[in-house]
Amino acid sequence: MMELSLKIANCIGLVCFTVPLMAIEHDITIENTNYTISKPPFGEEDRTLYNYNRLRFTDKIKEGNWFVNIIADIDNYFGEEYIDSFEYNYLRTIKADTPFNIETNAKNYGKGEVFGRLHRFSVGYADEKHNVVFGLQKVTMGVGRIWTPTDLFNPRNPLALEPDQIYGNYALSYTYALGTFSQIMGVVAKRHDDSYKYAGRVKTNVGVADIAVDLFSSNDAQMIAYEIEGYVFDTGIEWRSEGGYYKDKLLDKDFYQTILGADYGFVNGLTVTAEWLHSSETYSANEILLTQNSTLSNNRHLSSDYLGVSAYYDFNLLINGAISMIYDLEDQSSFISPVIEYSISDDSSLALGAQVYNGKRESEFGNIGNSYYLRFKVTY
Numbered sequence: 001m002m003e004l005s006l007k008i009a010n011c012i013g014l015v016c017f018t019v020p021l022m023a024i025e026h027d028i029t030i031e032n033t034n035y036t037i038s039k040p041p042f043g044e045e046d047r048t049l050y051n052y053n054r055l056r057f058t059d060k061i062k063e064g065n066w067f068v069n070i071i072a073d074i075d076n077y078f079g080e081e082y083i084d085s086f087e088y089n090y091l092r093t094i095k096a097d098t099p100f101n102i103e104t105n106a107k108n109y110g111k112g113e114v115f116g117r118l119h120r121f122s123v124g125y126a127d128e129k130h131n132v133v134f135g136l137q138k139v140t141m142g143v144g145r146i147w148t149p150t151d152l153f154n155p156r157n158p159l160a161l162e163p164d165q166i167y168g169n170y171a172l173s174y175t176y177a178l179g180t181f182s183q184i185m186g187v188v189a190k191r192h193d194d195s196y197k198y199a200g201r202v203k204t205n206v207g208v209a210d211i212a213v214d215l216f217s218s219n220d221a222q223m224i225a226y227e228i229e230g231y232v233f234d235t236g237i238e239w240r241s242e243g244g245y246y247k248d249k250l251l252d253k254d255f256y257q258t259i260l261g262a263d264y265g266f267v268n269g270l271t272v273t274a275e276w277l278h279s280s281e282t283y284s285a286n287e288i289l290l291t292q293n294s295t296l297s298n299n300r301h302l303s304s305d306y307l308g309v310s311a312y313y314d315f316n317l318l319i320n321g322a323i324s325m326i327y328d329l330e331d332q333s334s335f336i337s338p339v340i341e342y343s344i345s346d347d348s349s350l351a352l353g354a355q356v357y358n359g360k361r362e363s364e365f366g367n368i369g370n371s372y373y374l375r376f377k378v379t380y
Helices: 002-018 086-091 285-289
Strands: 025-039 048-063 066-078 112-126 130-137 169-177 183-190 196-205 209-217 221-231 238-248 253-265 271-279 305-314 319-328 334-345 348-358 371-379
Touching: none
Parallel strands: none
Antiparallel strands: 025 048, 025 371, 048 066, 066 112, 112 130, 130 169, 169 183, 183 196, 196 209, 209 221, 221 238, 238 253, 253 271, 271 305, 305 319, 319 334, 334 348, 348 371
């Protein structure tokens, strides 16, 4: 943990130089998320039980129009069979697309491994017209809820246990407000191979919807895309679409990809989201597995069409439930992820969930074993 301590110390030192020390506001939180998971690792038949614990330190610092965001994690995996599995070792090879290593070396203590991670560290300035952020940050693009094909910086992975736990980018981003409903954004990010990726977006409102045009370029991908979202008259149904044309320089393929989705919140507290994803090009399993560290990793799919549905419902003040499903329209296999959560207090919760795969053995989801988990989360 010495490396993590040095990184945090360096961050604090940089903050002292970049933000005035007078009247600084700190919003410090400590969150511990613990999963106990039962699953057969990918490619194996025997089920294994292991524990994953993430201790997260967050500090949001503000002084006038200046702000700093710091998030540092300590991750611990406990379960000898799992950390020796192909799945765990493969996932550990997927690194952040940054010019420096954001993780410490893993410390193996026999039945487990522990390591630290600098999840976010950025310095920024914001006023009515300008928003500029520099550092390890999340660059948000796209309007999708399940898939975000136009987001080539921080794409969601709807099949992951935590779809929104994604690596940051070492980037400089700038947004300028042209008016109340219009803005332009530019991003430049340095990659793991010391090359750069660039993106720009122009967004405005045309009365019935918000629309945006996106451009992206890197040494392994190019994209020209759109975003659009609005409401269906006065029905309360929000609809959205995003997608574009992509050039996969790494695998020498050109394709277009799009999503079309909608969501609606019922008066009883039920919220339902549905999205359709279409790709003009498909990839083999080997092409997908061997290119996970590239820009278009989350845009490569085995099939052309998928349907995604999610729902969230508050049963009462203490219990809520959610379920998400992805259905492969070509081979009729599916992924279903239900979870029910109980609020122990305002700062802690307990959840029981599963990731269930259905389909023929040779289908996309049919050859993956089901996993079940118990999650405990507490915030200080």
